[in-house]
Amino acid sequence: MTEEDRFGPADYGDRLADVYDDWVVRLQDEGDAELAAKFLGELARRGRGEGEPLLELGIGSGRVALPLAANGLQVTGIEASQKMIDLLKARPGGDRITVVAGDMADVDVPGTYEVVFVVFNTFLLLPSQEEQLRCFTNVAKRLRPGGAFVVQAFIPNPGLYDFGATTGERMEVARRDEGVLYLGMRQHDKVAQLMWPRYTLESGDGERTYDVKYRYVWPSEFDLMALNAGLVIESRSADWSGAEFTAESESHVTVYRKPAE
Numbered sequence: 001m002t003e004e005d006r007f008g009p010a011d012y013g014d015r016l017a018d019v020y021d022d023w024v025v026r027l028q029d030e031g032d033a034e035l036a037a038k039f040l041g042e043l044a045r046r047g048r049g050e051g052e053p054l055l056e057l058g059i060g061s062g063r064v065a066l067p068l069a070a071n072g073l074q075v076t077g078i079e080a081s082q083k084m085i086d087l088l089k090a091r092p093g094g095d096r097i098t099v100v101a102g103d104m105a106d107v108d109v110p111g112t113y114e115v116v117f118v119v120f121n122t123f124l125l126l127p128s129q130e131e132q133l134r135c136f137t138n139v140a141k142r143l144r145p146g147g148a149f150v151v152q153a154f155i156p157n158p159g160l161y162d163f164g165a166t167t168g169e170r171m172e173v174a175r176r177d178e179g180v181l182y183l184g185m186r187q188h189d190k191v192a193q194l195m196w197p198r199y200t201l202e203s204g205d206g207e208r209t210y211d212v213k214y215r216y217v218w219p220s221e222f223d224l225m226a227l228n229a230g231l232v233i234e235s236r237s238a239d240w241s242g243a244e245f246t247a248e249s250e251s252h253v254t255v256y257r258k259p260a261e
Contacts, residue, residue: 007213009058009103009125013081015210019181019201020061020087035240036119036152037067043148043255044073044115052114055142057104057135058122061087062094069096076113078104105135113142117150124153124214127194132217136229146260149231152240154251156216161188161195170200179203186211193217219252231256 013020044052052073056065059077061084069075076098079085085101088094100109104118105126116139126132139149163169164185174181180202187196192215199210217225223233234257238249245252 007211008080008127009122010080010082012125012212013060013079013084015212016199017081017083017087019199019208019210020084032120032240033063034067036064037071039240039253040064040115040117040150041068041071041073043150044068047114047144047147053111055109055113055116057116057118057139058125059088059097059099060084060120060122062091062097064117064119065097066091066093069093076100076109076111078102078107078109080104103131105131105138107138109142111142112144113147114144115148115150116143117152119150119152121153121214123151124216125212127213127215129193129215132215133225133228136225136231140229140231140258143231143258145258147258148234149226149256149258150253151222151256152251152253153217153222155249156193156218158188158190161185162190164188170198219254222254226256231258233257 040054044054054068054073054075056075056077059065059079065075065077070093078100080101080103082101085099088097088099100107123132123135126135143149165188168184170182170184172180173183182200182202184198184200185195186198188194195214195216197212197214199212201208219236226233234255236245236252236254237243238245238252240253
């Protein structure tokens, strides 16, 4: 088995932990984490009472979970990377969040939740359709009747991935005084819906590369996975502010519901 075949959620966190908060988060729109926390907090509080519990898949360093917990909500996280767990626990308020170590496709967590969420393309780190299907099934078991599963992910652009893999071109995605972060594409398999991006950090210390892997998912495939797990779609928007989802949208925020008993 090659290194590419072995890649999963734990590898992403372990490889990128040392540059994640300072560099990788800059790939997201400024304020996106705050908007996500506001959206998810309001969704949770529309449940059966104040402080409804939430579960985050791939909690990482806590960009969304920490503001939720600071606002009085109960947050549990699943995280496959011990390095990411260490980052979270070292941050102010990190001790208030329960983290279960394991793969979000299979790990068992105690209790049930009003809201389960996975943001910033984290779901796509599950490297096969089978694992992604298992994740939806696992989520459905953990949701309360009437509970919500919220997914945020990019809209695939296979032509762009082919171009990047063929030409070797890369684009600048973040810049600071101490260096520049570039993103390129090492390989793309449009049949399996797999892509292997490469981050390159150029700084005074030299050049470092960070290889990752995604299995991208179309919105219609997300909907089928949800249906297979017994969940139904409630809404889909282009971002956390509720902008209309259109054919030109580059990402989506989708809410699925577990039917109430």
